[in-house]
Amino acid sequence: MNAALIFGLLIALMLTGMPVSISLGLTVLTYLFTMTQVPIESVALKLFTGIENFGIMAIPFFILAGTLLTQGGVARRMIHFATTMVGHLYGGLALAGIIACALFAAISGSSVATVAAIGSIILPEMVQRGFPKRFAAGVITTSGALGILVPPSIVMVLFAVSTNTSVGKLFAAGVAPGLVLALLLGFTTWLIARRRGLPRLPRASWHERWQALREASWGLALIVIVIGGIYSGVFTPTEAAACAAVYSFIVVVFVYGDLNLRQVPRALLDAAAMSSMLLYIITNAVLFSFLMTSENIPQGMADWLTAQGLGPISFLLVVNVLLLVAGNVMEPSSIVLIMAPILLPVATRLGIDPVHFGVLMMVNMEVGLCHPPVGLNLYVASGITKMGITELTVAVLPWLLTMLGFLLLVTYWPGLSLFVPRLLRL
Amino acid sequence: MFALKLLDRLEEALIGLLMAVATVVIFASVVLRFLSSVPHVQDVAIRLSMTWAQELCIFLFVWMAKFGAAYGVRAGVHVGVDVLINRLAPRPRKIVVMIGLLGGVVFTAVVGTLGAILVWEIGQTDQTSEDMEVPMWIVYLCVPLGSYLMCFRFLQVVASFVRTGQVPHRHLAPIEQPQPVGEQTTGSPSEARSAKQGPA
Numbered sequence: 311m312n313a314a315l316i317f318g319l320l321i322a323l324m325l326t327g328m329p330v331s332i333s334l335g336l337t338v339l340t341y342l343f344t345m346t347q348v349p350i351e352s353v354a355l356k357l358f359t360g361i362e363n364f365g366i367m368a369i370p371f372f373i374l375a376g377t378l379l380t381q382g383g384v385a386r387r388m389i390h391f392a393t394t395m396v397g398h399l400y401g402g403l404a405l406a407g408i409i410a411c412a413l414f415a416a417i418s419g420s421s422v423a424t425v426a427a428i429g430s431i432i433l434p435e436m437v438q439r440g441f442p443k444r445f446a447a448g449v450i451t452t453s454g455a456l457g458i459l460v461p462p463s464i465v466m467v468l469f470a471v472s473t474n475t476s477v478g479k480l481f482a483a484g485v486a487p488g489l490v491l492a493l494l495l496g497f498t499t500w501l502i503a504r505r506r507g508l509p510r511l512p513r514a515s516w517h518e519r520w521q522a523l524r525e526a527s528w529g530l531a532l533i534v535i536v537i538g539g540i541y542s543g544v545f546t547p548t549e550a551a552a553c554a555a556v557y558s559f560i561v562v563v564f565v566y567g568d569l570n571l572r573q574v575p576r577a578l579l580d581a582a583a584m585s586s587m588l589l590y591i592i593t594n595a596v597l598f599s600f601l602m603t604s605e606n607i608p609q610g611m612a613d614w615l616t617a618q619g620l621g622p623i624s625f626l627l628v629v630n631v632l633l634l635v636a637g638n639v640m641e642p643s644s645i646v647l648i649m650a651p652i653l654l655p656v657a658t659r660l661g662i663d664p665v666h667f668g669v670l671m672m673v674n675m676e677v678g679l680c681h682p683p684v685g686l687n688l689y690v691a692s693g694i695t696k697m698g699i700t701e702l703t704v705a706v707l708p709w710l711l712t713m714l715g716f717l718l719l720v721t722y723w724p725g726l727s728l729f730v731p732r733l734l735r736l
Numbered sequence: 737m738f739a740l741k742l743l744d745r746l747e748e749a750l751i752g753l754l755m756a757v758a759t760v761v762i763f764a765s766v767v768l769r770f771l772s773s774v775p776h777v778q779d780v781a782i783r784l785s786m787t788w789a790q791e792l793c794i795f796l797f798v799w800m801a802k803f804g805a806a807y808g809v810r811a812g813v814h815v816g817v818d819v820l821i822n823r824l825a826p827r828p829r830k831i832v833v834m835i836g837l838l839g840g841v842v843f844t845a846v847v848g849t850l851g852a853i854l855v856w857e858i859g860q861t862d863q864t865s866e867d868m869e870v871p872m873w874i875v876y877l878c879v880p881l882g883s884y885l886m887c888f889r890f891l892q893v894v895a896s897f898v899r900t901g902q903v904p905h906r907h908l909a910p911i912e913q914p915q916p917v918g919e920q921t922t923g924s925p926s927e928a929r930s931a932k933q934g935p936a
Contacts, residue, residue, distance in 0.1 A: 323836075323839060324816070324817045325820045325821075325832075326821070326832050326833070326835045326836035326839065327816045327818045327821040327833055327836045328816055328837075328839045328840060329814035329815065329816045330814075330815055330816060330817070331805075331814060332814075332839055332840045335843050335847070336839055336843045339843065339846060350850065351850055351854060351857075353847070353850055354850035354851040354853070354854040354879055355854055357847060357851070357879055358875075358878075358879055361794075361797075361801065362794055362798065364790045364794060367758075367762075367793055367797050370755060370758070370800070371758075371759065374755060374759060545766055548793075549762060549766050552758075552762035552763050552766070553763060553766060555759050556759060556760075556763045575752050578752040578755050578756055579751065581755060582751040582752055582754065582755040582800055582804050582807075583751070583808050583811055583813050585755070585797075585800070585801070585804065586751065586800055586801045586803070586804020586805050586807070586808055587804070587808045587815065589797065589798075589800075589804075589805075590801055590805040590808070590814070591815075639817050639819050640815075640817060641815055643815075684817075684819070
């Protein structure tokens with residue numbers, strides 16, 4: 311009953327187009343004010359203490375690093391390196407785009423940044439080399455979604471902090487599924503390209519490949535710094551993110567010269583605005599899940615679901631449908647912050663590993679990013695290619711279907727997600 | 737008008753600066769930790785030990801979040817669900833958007849006031865933070881200040897919505913880039929700049 315009231319209010323407020331953060335906060339205030347005796351002053355304190363957590367602070371740092379890295383130089387060299395490796399296959403440039411997206415995803419925590427960085431360079435080039443525009447846009451829009459699956463990932467940090475899961479474990483869990491998804495997307499691309507006889511580039515020599523690798527090494531080193539740094543225990547994810555931001559600053563400003571010092575304040579402001587928006591949602595989501603727990607709603611739901619005799623298999627199916635539907639109206643960070651603390655207690659009761667559940671949510675969010683009406687990747691790609699959203703929706707279909715198939719794979723094969731964390735003994 | 741412009745610039749400078757300082761602080765603390773295991777410099781490094789860095793970073797970012805959220809209202813970066821309102825006819829749309837905006841005004845005003853009460857109460861005690869021992873009421877001051885500023889920004893948006901029927905909607909672009917040099921990139925990145933953007 312209470313749950314229906316709370317969710318009804320939340321949904322009603324959100325549908326007015328009010329920011330998600332405000333809707334969450336207002337729901338909590340209204341409920342506490344009218345239905346309970348909880349001292350409302352504690353709300354203001356929660357608004358501060360809700361994000362008083364060093365783990366959360368990885369998010370602004372990763373966003374800053376991402377804002378700096380989207381400046382072109384790093385992405386362009388990664389694309390060049392990937393092109394020398396696979397350019398000679400059918401649809402070579404498209405395959406290179408997928409590899410470049412995967413590489414860029416390994417240094418940036420955001421899939422939108424990945425689409426923007428790789429897409430704005432490779433899409434015009436693909437069209438110039440005779441790839442159909444639709445095909446090009448479809449590949450890049452979907453492979454950009456690797457950004458939130460391949461570590462580091464901002465959405466994974468959000469999942470980790472809202473459910474008390476280890477960020478390190480989640481990051482490790484994203485590696486294998488990320489590689490498999492990249493392979494599957496590549497396979498779909500190759501099949502279509504071969505059937506349609508899309509252009510191949512001349513095979514690059516090993517010397518050229520080596521050269522390209524050396525040029526790309528400034529960006530690739532960041533993978534070693536972030537991932538290597540976290541797993542060797544040199545630093546925490548948050549410290550890794552701060553170092554990544556400083557390193558990106560040095561590479562972008564002094565090594566590649568993509569930005570001059572006068573443009574840095576602008577980048578700082580953009581990153582700060584984006585981070586504040588997220589931190590503001592987090593604060594209010596913390597408030598919201600505080601209300602949920604104090605009303606025992608996750609427990610109630612778990613009891614109800616187990617009473618219905620819902621096993622893990624059907625539960626995961628329901629979760630997937632629920633998340634896919636939510637992906638139609640909200641963007642990933644809001645979904646994760648609202649849903650994860652509610653769904654995870656049920657999942658763990660059914661014996662589902664939290665880390666596996668996290669990866670499943672990430673893949674789900676990726677699907678949501680690639681279809682309308684709120685798929686941000688689509689909007690970025692549409693900005694770059696000047697294609698309409700409707701046309702792009704058709705364009706991404708083959709890869710979107712691949713992703714849905716992959717979602718099933720991830721859902722019902724926990725080993726895929728859990729194998730790397732186990733290997734690393736996390 | 738001048739005062740408003742000044743407020744805008746101050747707000748932008750403040751959040752950008754907080755971001756920069758936090759980054760430098762954490763980076764420095766990591767470097768120092770490295771140095772404290774290196775012979776010769778380790779004595780100096782240990783003496784400079786920055787155990788307070790994490791706490792400072794959290795405070796800086798919480799302040800950034802509160803004022804950045806206010807800036808976000810003006811810049812239109814707060815994500816919302818616009819699926820429904822985009823399908824409404826102009827008149828009902830106007831009413832629903834207005835309800836949404838007023839919700840923002842009410843929420844930030846209430847939170848600002850609750851925050852002010854909180855700061856006042858803590859000001860009576862001598863609570864200090866764990867590592868840096870700053871009085872907590874100063875730290876918590878960001879809740880009322882930031883929320884009231886955000887409330888003011890919402891009111892500004894309401895005013896301009898009544899006047900022009902427009903709400904700010906700058907989906908921050910991931911690309912803030914100068915025209916790429918060299919390479920035959922024909923697509924202008926400025927197109928992508930106008931594209932929607934989110935944190936994902």
